[in-house]
Amino acid sequence: MTSSSDIDGSTRFALYRSLLEIRVVEKRAYDLFLHNLVKGTSHLALGQEAVAAGFAVAMRPDDYTFCTYRGHHHTLARGAPMVGVLGELMGRKCGLMAGKGGSMHLTSVRHGVMGSYAIVGAHLPVAAGAAWSAQYRGTDQVAVCFFGDGTTNIGAFHEALNLAVVWKLPVIFVCENNLYMEYTPIASVTAVEHPAADRAAAYGLPRVIVDGNDADAVFRLARDTIAAARAGGGPALIEAKTYRHSGHSRADPAKYRPPGELEDWLRRDPVTLYRTRLLEAGISEAALRDVELATQGAVDAATEAAKASPPAPVEVVEQDVWSDGGSAWRN
Amino acid sequence: MAELTYREAVAAGIAQEMARDDRVVMLGEDIADAGGVFKTTVGLLERFGPRRVRDTPISEQAIVGAAMGAAMTGLIPIAEIMFSDFFAVCWDMIANEIAKARYMTAGQMALPLVIRTANGAGSRFGAQHSQSVENWAMAIPGLKVVAPATPADVKGLMAAAVRDPDPVIFFEHKGLFATKGEVPDGEHVDRLGTARVLRQGSDVTLVALAAMVPRALDAAERLDREHRISATVVDVRSLVPLDTQTILAEVTRTGRMYTVEENPRLCGWGAELVSIVAEERFYDLDGPIIRITTPHVPLPAADALEDHAVPTVARIVDTVVRTAG
Numbered sequence: 001m002t003s004s005s006d007i008d009g010s011t012r013f014a015l016y017r018s019l020l021e022i023r024v025v026e027k028r029a030y031d032l033f034l035h036n037l038v039k040g041t042s043h044l045a046l047g048q049e050a051v052a053a054g055f056a057v058a059m060r061p062d063d064y065t066f067c068t069y070r071g072h073h074h075t076l077a078r079g080a081p082m083v084g085v086l087g088e089l090m091g092r093k094c095g096l097m098a099g100k101g102g103s104m105h106l107t108s109v110r111h112g113v114m115g116s117y118a119i120v121g122a123h124l125p126v127a128a129g130a131a132w133s134a135q136y137r138g139t140d141q142v143a144v145c146f147f148g149d150g151t152t153n154i155g156a157f158h159e160a161l162n163l164a165v166v167w168k169l170p171v172i173f174v175c176e177n178n179l180y181m182e183y184t185p186i187a188s189v190t191a192v193e194h195p196a197a198d199r200a201a202a203y204g205l206p207r208v209i210v211d212g213n214d215a216d217a218v219f220r221l222a223r224d225t226i227a228a229a230r231a232g233g234g235p236a237l238i239e240a241k242t243y244r245h246s247g248h249s250r251a252d253p254a255k256y257r258p259p260g261e262l263e264d265w266l267r268r269d270p271v272t273l274y275r276t277r278l279l280e281a282g283i284s285e286a287a288l289r290d291v292e293l294a295t296q297g298a299v300d301a302a303t304e305a306a307k308a309s310p311p312a313p314v315e316v317v318e319q320d321v322w323s324d325g326g327s328a329w330r331n
Numbered sequence: 332m333a334e335l336t337y338r339e340a341v342a343a344g345i346a347q348e349m350a351r352d353d354r355v356v357m358l359g360e361d362i363a364d365a366g367g368v369f370k371t372t373v374g375l376l377e378r379f380g381p382r383r384v385r386d387t388p389i390s391e392q393a394i395v396g397a398a399m400g401a402a403m404t405g406l407i408p409i410a411e412i413m414f415s416d417f418f419a420v421c422w423d424m425i426a427n428e429i430a431k432a433r434y435m436t437a438g439q440m441a442l443p444l445v446i447r448t449a450n451g452a453g454s455r456f457g458a459q460h461s462q463s464v465e466n467w468a469m470a471i472p473g474l475k476v477v478a479p480a481t482p483a484d485v486k487g488l489m490a491a492a493v494r495d496p497d498p499v500i501f502f503e504h505k506g507l508f509a510t511k512g513e514v515p516d517g518e519h520v521d522r523l524g525t526a527r528v529l530r531q532g533s534d535v536t537l538v539a540l541a542a543m544v545p546r547a548l549d550a551a552e553r554l555d556r557e558h559r560i561s562a563t564v565v566d567v568r569s570l571v572p573l574d575t576q577t578i579l580a581e582v583t584r585t586g587r588m589y590t591v592e593e594n595p596r597l598c599g600w601g602a603e604l605v606s607i608v609a610e611e612r613f614y615d616l617d618g619p620i621i622r623i624t625t626p627h628v629p630l631p632a633a634d635a636l637e638d639h640a641v642p643t644v645a646r647i648v649d650t651v652v653r654t655a656g
Binding site: 107 | 393398401408441572
């Protein structure tokens with residue numbers, strides 16, 4: 001499992017850089033809350049970085065990402081600019097969507113991030129539709145759709161899985177099982193032990209579980225699964241076991257977690273795990289420090305740039321309801 | 332000019348656009364092999380093949396969601412929801428996702444798609460298969476909403492809906508499927524956001540939509556013949572965008588306005604029109620504006636009950652005679 005000879009050095013650096021970038025930006029987002037510079041709600045992905053990095057590094061630039069309100073990590077992993085992400089969280093003009101979407105709806109179409117969806121389950125059929133489009137147009141693009149464990153109990157999950165299999169669509173459904181659906185342990189509200197993987201058989205799909213805190217394991221599985229979907233093999237359903245280090249959202253101190261659980265998972269922190277792996281593989285401490293300093297510097301610069309950006313301009317309120325740029329509903 | 336039924340005009344409009352643009356694809360329950368439960372998609376599978384005309388499972392969220400995903404990535408899907416009542420099981424997709432995606436992303440994506448659906452009463456199907464829900468769609472920013480009354484309008488507005496770069500909800504009326512009308516030969520493309528004055532009178536203006544349009548026309552004939560009341564009839568055709576200028580002009584000319592609405596009373600489409608007229612033409616009115624609607628009840632199934640609930644020609648005539656004085 002720790003064998004990594006099949007992953008080349010530049011890929012491993014890309015994975016580490018992505019893990020770090022997500023980690024530092026998410027921590028920064030939390031700090032910005034505390035300074036009241038980020039309003040509304042936000043759902044951090046601290047602890048779930050490896051799922052995003054492992055997939056994004058394995059994807060082609062024209063592949064599609066669909067994610068949820070907990071989507072900062074996937075948006076960053078596909079290469080969306082940090083200043084656009086932080087600016088959107090802060091409601092600034094420089095935000096990816098000029099402040100119109102906010103934390104739960106990060107989108108960067110030019111990076112293949114086709115939206116962060118805040119109604120649980122909604123984006124699974126949408127991802128299937130994007131995959132249908134790719135299949136129809138013959139572009140061999142693949143859609144990768146990330147969602148939480150709670151999504152496996154809503155109807156849209158099952159509708160999308162069934163349609164994707166029947167139409168043999170190039171879409172990969174990735175459940176990030178972080179053990180809690182909002183404030184409730186997923187196990188206490190789900191009929192099966194593995195909320196996604198144990199449902200795969202219902203759609204004739206193999207049962208696939210991956211260590212979602214191991215970036216190499218995720219990357220390897222992503223690479224192979226994407227290749228199969230690209231080649232016309234149809235959809236896949238993957239359950240990545242992971243853990244969120246913070247609460248469900250900004251409002252949640254996560255006091256429902258049993259004592260010691262967080263500490264256990266912090267010992268399997270995806271960032272430190274991967275750092276150790278790289279050192280063991282012979283990468284020098286100095287090289288890692290270089291990446292870490294560069295990432296920290298880039299996040300600091302993006303933070304300052306976003307802070308310096310003016311607030312979202314009020315003109316946008318009545319813009320872009322329609323494709324003509326406006327919102328007129330009458331003559 | 333060829334004479335087509337309303338249901339044939341649906342297929343004719345879709346076929347015209349599919350022949351013109353390979354990006355146009357269709358999905359829905361029973362639309363391919365079966366040609367639609369209302370026979371509105373007959374012949375499309377044979378002509379355009381199973382890649383472009385696809386049967387789906389009974390999965391309304393998947394149908395509409397897949398249309399959204401396809402639209403944002405370069406296709407122009409036409410999704411069918413068999414009965415408009417079923418919008419309620421995929422309303423998240425329509426109201427939260429499709430309607431808002433362009434806005435929330437500051438214009439990063441376009442969603443050129445059409446959601447067709449069979450709307451309205453007349454088939455005695457009861458409260459879950461007979462509703463008029465055009466006012467649901469109208470209430471959501473980001474959706475265009477059309478509801479044609481004639482075969483020519485079905486074909487022309489279908490073409491306009493498919494060519495429109497934004498999501499369009501296309502209401503086909505179950506009670507009109509068998510009606511016939513002249514449809515222009517060759518390519519026929521209408522314009523969204525345009526009402527049509529079907530008849531001009533001098534005393535009152537009746538504003539109607541979909542199946543209420545022929546009833547308003549019949550009522551106007553009877554008002555003229557039996558009561559010497561001269562009525563204008565406006566077919567709204569498009570609720571979003573709304574052609575308020577045509578309606579305001581006709582109401583100003585007669586000084587009296589009646590809406591004829593199949594949707595239940597509260598927040599029906601006519602309520603918005605009344606508010607616009609009250610704000611902008613109050614001093615041109617010669618009397619109160621009156622809404623003739625289905626009462627605020629779920630629709631009953633029995634023929635006598637359904638007929639009583641939905642505005643009839645007799646109710647339109649009686650209401651106008653009683654109030655136009």
